[in-house]
Amino acid sequence: MKILIVGGGMGGTILANNLARRLSTELRSGKARITMLSASDKHMYQPGLLYLAVGRMTPDELYRDQRSLLEPGIDFHVDPAEEFRLDKNEVRTKGGKVYGYDVMVVATGSRAMPEEIPGLAENSEMFYTEESAVKMFRSLQKFQGGKVVIAMGVPHKCPMAPLEIAFMLHDYFRNRGILDKTKIHYTYPIGRVHSLENVAKWAAPEFDRLGISYETLFNMKEVDGAKKIVRSEEGTETDYDLLITIPAHRGMEVIEKNGMGNRGWIPTHRHKLNMEGRENVFVIGDTTNIPISKAGSTAHFEAEALGENIAAMVKMGMPVREYDGKVFCFIETGNDRATYASFDYLNPPDPKVPTRAIHWFKLAYNKLYWASARGLL
């Protein structure tokens, strides 16, 4: 069975390694073959960007050589997919090669789109690329006090990022001794401070305690850089001295160009993880249109479920389990403390009181991630 994995991010990498271990005998005998196509020979630990933006990590800590993370039996190519020929079970790459498959997994991820809001890209700081996170840190270092506005669009990668950046900025300004000259103002698109109701119930009093003000039902419409004002679709506006944004995301352009999903999100069965209407095409990570978190842990748990299923399809001709919607997110809450949200399709999260132990575990996970990507954790 020819297994083609398109995308070398967290989901694709965990899946490839999971499959390579489960199918070691089949890979040796030639009964199975795993091919991965990726746009880069480097693998980025994306959650580290949040730390980079506040000066707690450096860029080199975010990367590993992709080949070094993959099991030896995986056929890896730095040559991104350009054309999906789903009816022929093949993919043409940017380099012009054509790869056939029996089973394909699409894990191409998502991208932040600040350019969709007029004035946003030019007048804000964000942390969704290495370059933008370093630029944000540079702006923070120059900042001497004033009003910091956090504004976002949905969906976005890492549902906890809005809360975490608010808490981490509070820490950052306090540590620099300019908290008394700084006001943090948080905005959120729906009628509470987080989309997960229990997380919102926990976070709003934390904001009150720390003096972080907030406006809910605030959907960015445009940014007036000359006047330093963000206007909302709801007709309100807020002024800022420093604007931090978590822009709305879209799936990758190649998905949109191939007509596989509106805004780059591929319609995906929430339990079986197959692309709607395609039995041999699966989708994991940010690329799905499943209305759960676009988070590394979602990709991780989907990859584990799918790895088990594809291996079972090779060995016995059918899948053996369903993805239950499991997600686990750490939440950095500042002051060297953290908590977490663990949930699935049926059970909502219930964040506990933040502790130093969870914060230290998160810092440890920033290193352990590489074991996770290798499929060991």
Place this chain on the structure above:
Amino acid sequence: MANRKIVDARGSFCPGPLMELIAAMKAAQIGDELEILSTDKGSANDIPEWIRKVKHEHLETTEENGVWHVLVKKAK
């Protein structure tokens, strides 16, 4: 005569239905009615709250077989 448009956001979870409504509202004309369908219970609270803030006209919210129908008129 005002148009009525159905915004079918069934199967989408919060904040999906609200985002669908915001997008549809941008494209609508003043006086148009939009009926948003949602299977997410949170939408039954969120959407009327948004309508109040934006000062459109919330006509009614009904529930039928697990689907919430929120009817709103674009007022400005």
